[in-house]
Amino acid sequence: MERVRLDPDRLEVLYTRLGEDGADNVLCRAMEEMAIRLKQSEKLYGAGASGELRKTVHSLISISDQIGLDTLADVARDVVTCIDSGDWTALGATFARLIRTSDQSLTAIWDLQDVTI
Numbered sequence: 001m002e003r004v005r006l007d008p009d010r011l012e013v014l015y016t017r018l019g020e021d022g023a024d025n026v027l028c029r030a031m032e033e034m035a036i037r038l039k040q041s042e043k044l045y046g047a048g049a050s051g052e053l054r055k056t057v058h059s060l061i062s063i064s065d066q067i068g069l070d071t072l073a074d075v076a077r078d079v080v081t082c083i084d085s086g087d088w089t090a091l092g093a094t095f096a097r098l099i100r101t102s103d104q105s106l107t108a109i110w111d112l113q114d115v116t117i
Helices: 008-047 050-067 070-085 088-112
Strands: none
Touching: 008 050, 008 088, 050 070, 050 088, 070 088
């Protein structure tokens, strides 16, 4: 079980700037993109395609940052660092953590949509 950090201030900024409908749309699109990229990253990891894996995981950082998923962004950065350093043992452990963290982060966002910000 991973503890995930959500930045409520970042979400509040989204809702203030875009309104409820606009922010909900951004969150839904971000969650959809993250789910697609996470599935793609699992395939790339399994295939040993480290260059493409790096690009895919790196894109998760900006999406996570945009909607305040700080823990997910941090773990994605750690995965990129492992790829860059060629530390394949650490990559295995860190990538597994990315998958766990992503599941809980997406759940946290879904749960938050039931709360008024």
